Amino acid sequence: MTDMVDAPLSDAPLDGGAPNILEMRGITKTFPGVKALQDVTIEVGRGQVHAICGENGAGKSTLMKVLSGVYPFGTYEGDIVFEDKIVEFKDIRDSEAEGIVIIHQELALSPYLSIAENIFLNNEQRGAMGLIDWNKTNSEAAKLLARVGLRENPTTKIMDIGVGKQQLVEIAKALSKRVKLLILDEPTAALNDEDSDHLLNLILHLKEQGITAIIISHKLNEIKKVADSVTVIRDGKTIETIKKSDVTEERIIKDMVGRDLEHRYPDHTPHIGDEILRVEDWTAHHPQDPSRVMVDNVNINVRRGEIVGIAGLMGAGRTEFAMSLFGRTYGSKISGRVYKSGVEIKTRTVSEAIANGLAYATEDRKTYGLNLIDDIKRNISMAALKKLEKLGLVNDGQEWTVANEYRKSMNIKSPTVLAKTGKLSGGNQQKVVLSKWIYSDPDVLILDEPTRGIDVGAKYEIYSIINKLAAEGKGVIVISSELPELLGICDRIYALSEGRITGELPIEEASPEALLKLMTMEKAR
Amino acid sequence: MSDLETKPADGVAAGSQVNPVENRFTERFSHILSDLGKNGIFIALILVVVLFSVLTNGILLRPQNISNLIVQNGYILVLAIGMVMVIIAGHIDLSVGSVAAFVGAVSGVFAVQWGLPWWLSIILSLLVGALVGVWQGFWIAFVGIPAFIVTLAGMLIFRGLALVVLGNANIGSFPTEYRALGNGFLSNVFGELELDPLTLGVAAIAIIALVVQQFRTRKGRASYGQAVEPIVWFVAKLVLIAVAIGFFAYALASYKGIPITLIVLAVLVLVYGIVMNRSVFGRHIYAIGGNLHAAELSGIKTRNVTFWLFVNMGFLAALAGLIFTARLNLAGPKAGDGFELEAISAAFIGGAAVQGGVGTIGGAIIGGLIIGVLNNGMSIMGIGIEWQQAVKGLVLLFAVAFDVYNKRRSGGR
Numbered sequence: 001m002t003d004m005v006d007a008p009l010s011d012a013p014l015d016g017g018a019p020n021i022l023e024m025r026g027i028t029k030t031f032p033g034v035k036a037l038q039d040v041t042i043e044v045g046r047g048q049v050h051a052i053c054g055e056n057g058a059g060k061s062t063l064m065k066v067l068s069g070v071y072p073f074g075t076y077e078g079d080i081v082f083e084d085k086i087v088e089f090k091d092i093r094d095s096e097a098e099g100i101v102i103i104h105q106e107l108a109l110s111p112y113l114s115i116a117e118n119i120f121l122n123n124e125q126r127g128a129m130g131l132i133d134w135n136k137t138n139s140e141a142a143k144l145l146a147r148v149g150l151r152e153n154p155t156t157k158i159m160d161i162g163v164g165k166q167q168l169v170e171i172a173k174a175l176s177k178r179v180k181l182l183i184l185d186e187p188t189a190a191l192n193d194e195d196s197d198h199l200l201n202l203i204l205h206l207k208e209q210g211i212t213a214i215i216i217s218h219k220l221n222e223i224k225k226v227a228d229s230v231t232v233i234r235d236g237k238t239i240e241t242i243k244k245s246d247v248t249e250e251r252i253i254k255d256m257v258g259r260d261l262e263h264r265y266p267d268h269t270p271h272i273g274d275e276i277l278r279v280e281d282w283t284a285h286h287p288q289d290p291s292r293v294m295v296d297n298v299n300i301n302v303r304r305g306e307i308v309g310i311a312g313l314m315g316a317g318r319t320e321f322a323m324s325l326f327g328r329t330y331g332s333k334i335s336g337r338v339y340k341s342g343v344e345i346k347t348r349t350v351s352e353a354i355a356n357g358l359a360y361a362t363e364d365r366k367t368y369g370l371n372l373i374d375d376i377k378r379n380i381s382m383a384a385l386k387k388l389e390k391l392g393l394v395n396d397g398q399e400w401t402v403a404n405e406y407r408k409s410m411n412i413k414s415p416t417v418l419a420k421t422g423k424l425s426g427g428n429q430q431k432v433v434l435s436k437w438i439y440s441d442p443d444v445l446i447l448d449e450p451t452r453g454i455d456v457g458a459k460y461e462i463y464s465i466i467n468k469l470a471a472e473g474k475g476v477i478v479i480s481s482e483l484p485e486l487l488g489i490c491d492r493i494y495a496l497s498e499g500r501i502t503g504e505l506p507i508e509e510a511s512p513e514a515l516l517k518l519m520t521m522e523k524a525r
Numbered sequence: 526m527s528d529l530e531t532k533p534a535d536g537v538a539a540g541s542q543v544n545p546v547e548n549r550f551t552e553r554f555s556h557i558l559s560d561l562g563k564n565g566i567f568i569a570l571i572l573v574v575v576l577f578s579v580l581t582n583g584i585l586l587r588p589q590n591i592s593n594l595i596v597q598n599g600y601i602l603v604l605a606i607g608m609v610m611v612i613i614a615g616h617i618d619l620s621v622g623s624v625a626a627f628v629g630a631v632s633g634v635f636a637v638q639w640g641l642p643w644w645l646s647i648i649l650s651l652l653v654g655a656l657v658g659v660w661q662g663f664w665i666a667f668v669g670i671p672a673f674i675v676t677l678a679g680m681l682i683f684r685g686l687a688l689v690v691l692g693n694a695n696i697g698s699f700p701t702e703y704r705a706l707g708n709g710f711l712s713n714v715f716g717e718l719e720l721d722p723l724t725l726g727v728a729a730i731a732i733i734a735l736v737v738q739q740f741r742t743r744k745g746r747a748s749y750g751q752a753v754e755p756i757v758w759f760v761a762k763l764v765l766i767a768v769a770i771g772f773f774a775y776a777l778a779s780y781k782g783i784p785i786t787l788i789v790l791a792v793l794v795l796v797y798g799i800v801m802n803r804s805v806f807g808r809h810i811y812a813i814g815g816n817l818h819a820a821e822l823s824g825i826k827t828r829n830v831t832f833w834l835f836v837n838m839g840f841l842a843a844l845a846g847l848i849f850t851a852r853l854n855l856a857g858p859k860a861g862d863g864f865e866l867e868a869i870s871a872a873f874i875g876g877a878a879v880q881g882g883v884g885t886i887g888g889a890i891i892g893g894l895i896i897g898v899l900n901n902g903m904s905i906m907g908i909g910i911e912w913q914q915a916v917k918g919l920v921l922l923f924a925v926a927f928d929v930y931n932k933r934r935s936g937g938r
Contacts (some may be wrong), residue, residue: 371815
């Protein structure tokens with residue numbers, strides 16, 4: 001498996017002990033009716049970075065929950081060997097006491113507390129009489145921040161720093177617990193390229209200090225960058241462990257989906273018609289601070305059957321533009337004109353925007369897209385209840401039929417449309433969101449990060465849906481921070497920087513380099 | 526479960542495992558279990574009734590007492606209907622007790638001091654209640670002040686205004702028709718008989734209507750290919766409910782007949798049941814409570830929905846105030862004291878969620894009845910008001926704790 005396995009004990013690296021810091025042997029975890037993990041075995045070399053890859057729902061998170069004691073000893077079969085002894089964690093405290101720290105995708109920080117307070121949460125630095133020693137807290141926090149390369153005052157509140165920096169605070173917190181094995185669950189999912197790079201370099205830097213890391217990720221390029229070995233899990237089983245030198249994207253994808261993915265993007269032959277949407281001189285200001293221009297004189301257009309991309313770094317104003325356009329759900333002092341098929345329309349409220357044939361699928365489906373405690377059926381009908389209404393009453397049966405049609409046509413993996421959307425995987429949730437908007441009969445769909453947090457197989461399905469929408473003569477605007485995705489599916493790409501459109505490239509002329517140059521173009525000051 | 530497409534691998538991927546049902550027995554059994562979970566509150570009501578029938582040596586189920594149960598708790602049940610809607614939308618209303626007192630006082634001015642006809646007094650009073658709702662709804666929906674604050678202020682404002690209207694005195698001696706709202710019975714239409722035939726007839730019609738409606742819903746679901754519960758369990762449940770209605774009607778018929786309060790309640794439950802289950806407005810309320818942002822971005826006019834929700838609550842608080850005033854034949858300064866807490870308790874005992882998005886009218890009514898039976902049973906037993914309070918508090922706590930435990934066990938949020 002890994003190159004460390006065959007090494008004799010005497011060759012053990014670094015601080016002695018066995019070459020493997022962790023071995024999980026034959027782990028099987030069963031939920032009622034489902035085997036989530038089946039005889040999974042992984043070996044993690046001491047001082048290595050080990051990546052775990054797999055589609056959503058493959059069992060990666062379950063495996064990490066078994067490891068960190070979220071699923072306590074006794075609820076799974078198999079052995080966990082950490083530092084040469086079999087460990088039996090009863091809860092997450094037990095695993096942390098051994099030096100295993102997990103950083104979840106959804107960060108566990110308190111927004112109103114300072115960086116230092118968060119780092120030492122439940123591990124407070126005490127002074128005389130058991131009271132908190134604030135000088136010690138802040139100075140220790142400053143040392144930890146220096147180790148993770150974060151230049152922020154320890155007393156800054158978490159809510160005042162970006163997601164990328166919050167991720168670093170999480171790592172600093174882990175360091176404060178004398179971590180030996182750091183587990184990162186999709187650490188870069190919410191980060192832009194710059195922050196991702198910083199984070200990956202930090203992981204390599206920590207590795208030099210002897211900290212072992214397990215990184216769960218969808219992003220194949222970053223796995224190639226940091227991982228010494230990769231274990232691929234599919235349907236709750238280990239498929240194989242690949243050494244760094246043997247890692248190729250094709251091999252990992254093949255392992256993950258169980259088939260060759262010749263093309264990561266479905267074929268798309270555009271049939272482009274007349275202009276369907278034109279936005280002129282669109283400007284929007286920050287909602288709390290109207291002196292800040294967030295969207296600056298944006299001019300774009302979309303034609304029937306066309307897939308138009310908007311590329312931009314985080315904070316470039318992509319979502320701000322889309323939301324200010326869609327019923328003024330973002331911003332203040334919004335100005336500009338919108339034309340549909342040459343006729344000026346108003347989009348002052350969401351219902352007006354929907355009535356005029358616009359749809360906006362949010363980048364954050366859990367917070368803004370779905371009612372997670374309600375079922376698939378009612379989520380799909382939410383934006384177009386009018387179509388099912390008669391005398392103020394909703395036709396239940398028809399609604400059920402409609403939802404079921406979408407469940408089948410969109411391949412939403414759920415036995416019934418009465419399942420709660422909160423229990424679906426990211427890909428299936430996204431399909432529900434798309435169903436909801438397609439059912440509202442839009443002419444133009446704005447899809448904000450349509451494949452964020454979705455596995456490779458489901459991404460392909462989403463791209464196919466986007467192609468189908470374009471083939472039906474709708475205009476599609478795709479906002480994405482993944483350049484390969486935009487290059488793979490769009491017919492034309494706008495670049496956005498600091499709220500301004502800095503360029504427009506037809507797909508033939510677009511390249512990552514050209515787009516990045518436009519995306520980082522700064523305002524002349 | 527004809528529409529089950531069990532794909533094991535997909536089940537894992539979706540993270541929503543549906544246990545393939547092995548045979549008819551387990552299928553039936555699992556239905557009963559899930560129904561017990563869903564109807565836990567209904568079973569709790571039955572248990573409370575049985576417990577207090579034993580403790581009171583059967584006095585609880587005497588015809589007169591059953592009739593009293595409805596009349597004494599009518600106003601709480603009316604408030605519970607509005608309150609559960611407000612709670613589902615993720616808000617709260619602390620002012621309903623004060624609003625009930627205020628409207629009761631105002632109705633006294635209309636009906637007694639000004640001598641307006643009874644029907645005009647009632648209509649004007651309900652209008653005043655709706656206006657109170659307009660006031661509170663404006664601050665909550667359009668200014669964006671949390672409902673807790675606005676209605677806490679309302680609690681003080683309208684209690685104060687009630688005292689102002691009353692001017693340190695009670696207003697009494699309401700017209701007979703007005704008083705019927707809280708004290709009246711629809712009986713002896715066919716002459717004085719041992720058992721009131723009208724009551725029994727209405728009950729029979731109600732049972733038939735229920736059975737027909739249930740079978741139609743079932744047929745409709747089946748024709749759309751939706752899963753329906755096994756026929757044995759379905760029929761058993763209907764028989765149980767029919768027997769309960771029959772017993773209840775028999776009790777009313779052998780006492781004074783159908784209380785007017787019950788008629789008002791029945792109409793409200795029917796109308797608001799449809800509003801919450803079938804109407805677009807009801808859907809919007811659940812959507813707002815489930816995820817406000819998603820509702821907004823789906824084009825739902827969330828402010829308007831919230832506004833009308835509070836107008837409606839004001840209207841129902843006024844109605845509750847009228848029923849209470851009619852029952853006492855007196856508009857006094859202490860009227861409506863603590864009503865808001867009983868209504869809120871009823872909604873939560875009935876399964877509404879504090880975070881919003883979850884709850885039913887039926888649940889709130891049953892929750893209100895549980896509180897009513899507790900009040901009534903303990904009063905018959907001669908237990909003092911101090912212990913009644915403590916017991917009700919514990920019941921609220923345990924009911925919600927049970928609900929939370931149940932949801933956690935079934936893997937919900």
